Amino acid sequence: MIRFENLYKKYNRIEALRGVSLEVPQGELFAYLGPNGSGKTTTIKILTGLAVPTAGNAWLNGFHTGKDSLQAKRQCGVVPQNVNLDSELTVCENLNLHGRLFQMERKERARRIGEVLEYVELADRVDSPVKVLSGGLKRRVMIARALMHSPRILFLDEPTVGLDPAIRRRIWSLVKNIQKSGATIFLTTHYIEEAEFLADRVAFLDDGKIVALDSPQNLMNSMGVWALDRIVEGSMETLYFGDRDEANNHIAEFKADFSLRRVNLEDVFISRTGRKVLP
Amino acid sequence: MNGMLAIYLREMLILRKRFLRQLASMSVSPLLYLVAFGFGMGRGLTVGSRSYLEFLIPGLVAMNSMIQAFAIGSEINIARFYWHIFEEFQAAPITNISYVAGEVVAGVTRALFSVVLIIAIAALSGVTLSYNLYFWIAVLLNSFVFASLAVGLAMLVKSHSDQALLSNFFITPMAFLGGTFFPIAQMPPWAQRILFFLPLTHASKAIRAAAFGERPQLLSFLVLATLGVALFIFAFLSVRRSME
Numbered sequence: 001m002i003r004f005e006n007l008y009k010k011y012n013r014i015e016a017l018r019g020v021s022l023e024v025p026q027g028e029l030f031a032y033l034g035p036n037g038s039g040k041t042t043t044i045k046i047l048t049g050l051a052v053p054t055a056g057n058a059w060l061n062g063f064h065t066g067k068d069s070l071q072a073k074r075q076c077g078v079v080p081q082n083v084n085l086d087s088e089l090t091v092c093e094n095l096n097l098h099g100r101l102f103q104m105e106r107k108e109r110a111r112r113i114g115e116v117l118e119y120v121e122l123a124d125r126v127d128s129p130v131k132v133l134s135g136g137l138k139r140r141v142m143i144a145r146a147l148m149h150s151p152r153i154l155f156l157d158e159p160t161v162g163l164d165p166a167i168r169r170r171i172w173s174l175v176k177n178i179q180k181s182g183a184t185i186f187l188t189t190h191y192i193e194e195a196e197f198l199a200d201r202v203a204f205l206d207d208g209k210i211v212a213l214d215s216p217q218n219l220m221n222s223m224g225v226w227a228l229d230r231i232v233e234g235s236m237e238t239l240y241f242g243d244r245d246e247a248n249n250h251i252a253e254f255k256a257d258f259s260l261r262r263v264n265l266e267d268v269f270i271s272r273t274g275r276k277v278l279p
Numbered sequence: 280m281n282g283m284l285a286i287y288l289r290e291m292l293i294l295r296k297r298f299l300r301q302l303a304s305m306s307v308s309p310l311l312y313l314v315a316f317g318f319g320m321g322r323g324l325t326v327g328s329r330s331y332l333e334f335l336i337p338g339l340v341a342m343n344s345m346i347q348a349f350a351i352g353s354e355i356n357i358a359r360f361y362w363h364i365f366e367e368f369q370a371a372p373i374t375n376i377s378y379v380a381g382e383v384v385a386g387v388t389r390a391l392f393s394v395v396l397i398i399a400i401a402a403l404s405g406v407t408l409s410y411n412l413y414f415w416i417a418v419l420l421n422s423f424v425f426a427s428l429a430v431g432l433a434m435l436v437k438s439h440s441d442q443a444l445l446s447n448f449f450i451t452p453m454a455f456l457g458g459t460f461f462p463i464a465q466m467p468p469w470a471q472r473i474l475f476f477l478p479l480t481h482a483s484k485a486i487r488a489a490a491f492g493e494r495p496q497l498l499s500f501l502v503l504a505t506l507g508v509a510l511f512i513f514a515f516l517s518v519r520r521s522m523e
Contacts, residue, residue: 048370052522073372084363086289088296097292100285101371 001026002047002153002186007056009042009208016042018208019056024201026061026152029175029185031195031216033269034205040188041081043205044157047186048078060153074102076153077146081161081188083138087131091122091141094130095148102149109148116144120174136167143174154178156187160194172198192266202265206273219268227267230258238267282373286381287388290354294389305347305393309339309400316460317404326462329491336401336408337490338459341421341483343397344390345457348422349450351386352429356442359433375518379430383511386426387419394418413489420503421482427510434517458483478506 002024009017017039024030032040045051047058049069058065063072085094092113099109117123120140130138139159146154156175160168168191175198179185189195195202196216204212212219224240226247231237240263241247247260294301313335321331359365368378398410428449436442457479463471474480481502485495 050366050369050522070372070374073370076370078366078370080363080366082363082366084366086293086364087362088293093292097285097289098367098371100288101282101368101373103281103372 001061002030002059002184004043004047004058005056007043007046007058008054009039009046009051010054015208017046017053017056020205020208020210021056022203022210022213024184024186026184027179027182028200029179029187029198031199031202032186032188032205033190033192033195033202033265034188035190038205039208040205041157044078044080044155044186044188048076048155049073074149075151076155077149077151078155079139079142079146079157079159081157083135083142085130085138085141085145088129090127090129091117091133091144092126094141095145098145098148104149112148112150116147119147119177120144136163136170139163139167139171140174143171143178147178151183153184153186156185158189159187160189160191168194192264192269196265204269204272206269211272212268216265219265220263223263223267223271225263226260227263228258228260238270240267280377282371282377283381283384285371285373286368286378287384290351290382290385291388293354294385294392302392302396305343306396306400308346309343309393309397312339312342312460313400313404332404332406333408333491334462334487335460336397336404336406337487338483340394340397340418340490341457341479341486342454342459343393344418344422345425345453345479345482346450347393348386348390348425349429349446351382351389351426352433352445353442354385355382355430355433356436356439360439369522376515379427379511379514379518382430383423383426383514386429387422390422390426391418408490409492411489411492413495414486416500417482417485417489417495417503420500420507421478421486423507424478424482424503424510427507427514431510431514431517434514434521453477453479456480458487478503 005021007017007020020039020043032043034040042051046053047060047065049065049072052066060072060075063075065072086097089097095113095116096109099112104112113126114123117126120143122137122140122144125133125137130141133141143159159175160171163171172194175185175187187198199216201214202216202219203210224242226241226244228239228241228247228250229236239250241250251258251260317332317335321335324331326334355365401408432445433442436445456474457477459479463474463480466474481499485499485503488495
């Protein structure tokens with residue numbers, strides 16, 4: 001379980017987080033959405049011990065991230081936004097180093113390296129130098145590494161950023177499978193469809209504050225079912241409707257171009273903040 | 280202890296992968312100094328009762344162990360800013376002191392490699408010195424001082440260029456003024472008083488005395504040990520400060 005209360009973080013004069021509180025129960029796949037600079041990565045950094053909050057508290061499976069930091073760190077695996085593998089080492093050496101850092105015995109390390117690489121379908125790459133791997137393969141190695149010590153919580157910070165659609169979908173299936181094994185997953189992304197597809201619940205973060213929190217379906221239902229986009233005096237306007245007939249009645253009145261589509265999470269975000277999720 | 284070992288073994292694995300390149304790079308500057316100052320400029324010169332070459336080699340041992348121990352800072356810098364591996368260490372359940380100890384011991388190990396290399400070059404040049412226990416204690420303390428300084432500074436810098444700047448400010452002046460190439464006693468008294476505070480002055484003094492078969496002054500060991508402990512604490516505090 002992940003819990004944080006009134007997290008506040010200030011970098012010089014910039015307020016990155018402004019009193020954020022949240023509870024993610026065991027086994028949930030939680031998506032933390034927001035534009036660049038909204039405070040997503042700062043939250044993960046605080047939860048994983050890479051940053052100290054200016055105020056507030058956080059717990060991972062009951063361990064305080066400040067007072068019981070070593071215990072808290074044992075609870076979680078982290079896949080950061082930047083590729084942070086040791087490029088001079090092989091896949092196996094990277095995983096082995098991670099195992100050592102988590103005080104795993106030699107036999108246990110060898111067993112888990114085989115298991116996690118099998119899991120991310122990279123068993124044949126065990127001795128490949130990391131520097132020769134593609135971006136997608138490196139992401140999978142990072143996921144394998146985060147799973148090495150069998151964490152009960154997994155933090156994924158923009159795990160599919162910069163990857164092509166086919167590889168993104170492969171990583172989505174992997175993430176779903178990890179959740180099925182009972183892990184709690186905390187995912188940050190600015191890909192709306194990623195959150196829609198994967199998440200049990202979603203929080204929208206804007207300017208360091210949570211502006212919406214619910215299941216993707218409930219959030220979308222709160223807007224309507226159909227969205228009608230049209231250009232009015234040079235700017236986009238979107239109207240929301242509960243059913244298609246209601247939307248069609250409006251379409252009949254338009255002379256300009258329009259498009260009718262289903263409501264998505266981006267509509268929710270824009271309606272709550274007046275801004276787009278994408279940077 | 281496990282955390283320290285993990286950090287240390289990672290540095291050693293990297294060193295092993297680059298061993299030949301590293302060995303070549305470690306030997307370039309001492310070889311150049313040896314050829315230019317030892318065989319070229321210093322041929323026929325004596326310092327006290329010793330040939331200049333005999334005087335120079337312990338100085339090169341002190342200087343090169345300093346440079347190689349300090350070079351661990353560049354490795355940390357690359358791990359922090361280029362590979363972002365430092366985040367992996369920070370997210371692992373290891374204490375800051377384990378991290379610092381692992382990096383410092385790795386720096387000391389690099390320094391020891393470079394010293395063995397200089398001893399080999401000296402032997403090939405026909406120079407025989409005494410590599411006794413005092414010699415190795417002095418080398419270890421010198422490496423400990425500069426590896427600790429490097430780890431501390433590497434945590435505080437914000438970019439690669441800052442790291443290079445620190446080398447220019449700390450290491451280059453020390454290499455030339457810390458008794459590597461000439462006896463400090465030849466300097467004016469006011470300069471000697473300033474140079475007394477440089478750790479390399481004490482390291483080259485102790486290493487040279489030991490290499491000549493004499494007993495080094497206890498003061499040099501005390502200065503190096505005290506500085507080493509102080510800089511290790513500085514490194515530990517810097518790791519804490521490096522957290523966002």
